[in-house]
Amino acid sequence: MTNNFISNETPIVGKLSIISIISMKGCEGITAKIDEYLRAFRGYEDTETYVTHVTCPRFGTGEGKCVIDETVRGHDVYIICDVFNYGVTYKMYGVENHMSPDDHYQDLKRVIAAMGGKARRVTVVMPMLYEGRQHRRNGRESLDAALMLQELVHMGVSNIITFDAHDPRISNAIPLAGFDDVQATYQMIKALVRAVPDISLNKKDTIVISPDEGGMSRCMYYSSVLKLDLGMFYKRRDYSVIVNGKNPIEAHEYLGRDVNGKDVIIVDDMISSGESVIDVANNLKKQGAKRIFVFASFGLFCNGLECFDKAAADGIVDKIFTTNLIYRNPDLATREWYCEVDMSKYISLLIDTLNHDETISSLLNPVTKIKNLVSKLENK
Template sequence: MTNNFVFNDSLPVAPLKIAALESCKELAGMVNDHIVRFRRNDMEELMRRKEDLHYRGYDVDSYLLNCRCPRFGTGEAKAVINESVRGTDIYVMVDVMNYSIPYTVSGYTNHMSPDDHFQDLKRIVGACVSTAHRVNVVMPFLYESRQHKRSKRESLDCAMALEELANMGVDNIITFDAHDPRVQNAIPLIGFDNFMPTYQFVKSLFAHDPHIEIDQEHLMIISPDEGAMNRAVYLANNLGVDMGMFYKRRDYSQVIGGRNPIVAHEFLGSSVEGKTVLIIDDMISSGESMLDTAKELK
């Protein structure tokens, strides 16, 4: 399959560069390999366009930017970019949930938290935004997306983080299955793409267990709380099966571990007897809700 539609209908914004932070190097390598193969798919058309300045740097061996974020002995860090980014279209890739990266502070070993990853992201943006043509951020898990609304006197961290990136000069933010995509209202004048992986999820699920029977007698979609209801409704509608949901009854008279404890999970929906049930949620933190939901269903 040729890439003629790429050449005939659109032009590259600028030469592409992928700035992969340490937390996202493996994914960035896969993206880079895919783009290299894709852009070399139609060599005849590409050779004909070689002299076009719009295609400067279109066909290269690697689009990965030579950059890093070294740390001082105090734990402080800086971003270092070892090649020119003038006039390029930069995609900075970061995984703020990668807890596996250690660093040393005054002889003690720490593991990078989401805050550390976000600071490194800002360092890379700050190092290249002044000369790059455009800076885009690819963040598979949206930083602070759990703190997306204010219900009392508390910080609104996700909105503040997005505004900070917008003020630094970031043009686009790309994420997947944000906890609440309405948080993009904090940055209405820059691009915000929230891709839902529903198809990939269903494809992997049925490939893993091909014996699942998709009909109302054998399958049911369950939402473990109100927050996941939209996802469950969408999936149930597309598969043509019934849906049920739980809602959490909390004790608002006390706070334990920074939140109101859950007293019980109440179920709304038809009988699940003899059915395969699919529990759909957007994320698992402690796993408590998922375990409680599974116990109630059993």
């Protein structure tokens, strides 16, 4: 196996070392796959690993520290960090606690601090951006995502790689540092073609829908590269009331072409409770939509899977596609309506290419690969 995005004559920049924060148990699986791909790219399948062993133990009071078991001096370090892994627990005064995003973020900073500035270059791969939904300030409130990025850069992080940022303009907080917002567009389309062999990516048969106005940019990309029509819902909110920190949604109103008899692809960055996407899907079904497929980079499913079980049983939602970039509810694997999109090879290509100091522009914009995939589907 080879990485076609780099030249054989390009020198490697520093010794490659991936650090997985071991206490974040959801990272171990994807890190092992990334390591396997990297060793295959470089012909080291049986001889060495790029994973550096790290532990983040905690004391009985809940305090913690980081211990790196191997040297990283002069290494090009890539830290794989899932701050939304609620499956990790620790004991505090004898009580079992689930790790929050704040706990994981503190462990990330401990790893960077434990390296003591000895690494040649540090890149943080944080698939779902910590505090990414707190990306702008409305009134007297904190701007957490910007503070996080500035803090990491101040600690010596040279580049941050995230996926499908809630608002990519948050990169303006660190204008002199690297910030790559990566999309899973090609992987999502490929997973759909494999899971639904009879799908037709033709504008007569399929339409792309954004569940809200904030997600229009990512849907416009899908619409452009697939040459499909585009529709949008806007959320009518009650601004006189605040529930759980936000104004409740009164209704979803549709703007766009007729969906009657068409397959619909709903594209969003995340599924949190799932209420919005199910409401949108239900609205589309009432308008005569044929099948409904949901693309979401991150499947949080904060309120459980029961509402999606019901939606699938009622024929409202056919398939939901989310990536393996963050921790997933183990029960998802048993659901027929769920399809997991593996991103480990893509991350391996990004790391391998960056480690050679080559451009990742073609990796970030896979238009040619998408067009070839659609062409094969049409010929089939």
